[in-house]
């Protein structure tokens with residue numbers, strides 16, 4: 001488990017971020033909530049453990065989503081252009097989810113899995129080598145193990 005740095009920004013450029021932490025996994029979610037949020041066919045999540053977050057240029061705005069599980073999701077976005085940047089379960093500060101489309105460093109991050117395929121858009125083709133779940137996985141252990149075995153890394157910090 002090594003520390004990496006992830007930098008990115010919102011669409012208008014008002015908010016820039018630099019996040020250091022350990023990447024746990026990256027996956028695509030095809031649930032209807034993510035489709036609506038992204039205004040597209042699916043959402044993506046890059047989970048960072050023990051994130052050290054630096055934000056410059058402005059302050060993100062927060063919207064709380066009440067999830068069916070009873071948990072609350074803090075959804076953070078640029079107040080000017082509305083780009084969604086981060087998700088975090090309220091009360092669980094040890095993991096931050098970055099919306100990886102906002103990353104600015106050139107990279108080739110590939111999702112190791114796809115969840116909520118039961119509601120995916122019919123035209124979306126899924127990599128047969130990726131982990132696949134019809135709904136929410138019971139645990140994310142396999143998604144994290146697949147990420148640990150893949151070779152997708154940002155600049156290491158040490």
Ligand SMILES: [Zn+2]
Nearest residue numbers: 010012078081
């Ligand atoms: Zn913006």
Ligand SMILES: [Zn+2]
Nearest residue numbers: 029030031034
């Ligand atoms: Zn989703």
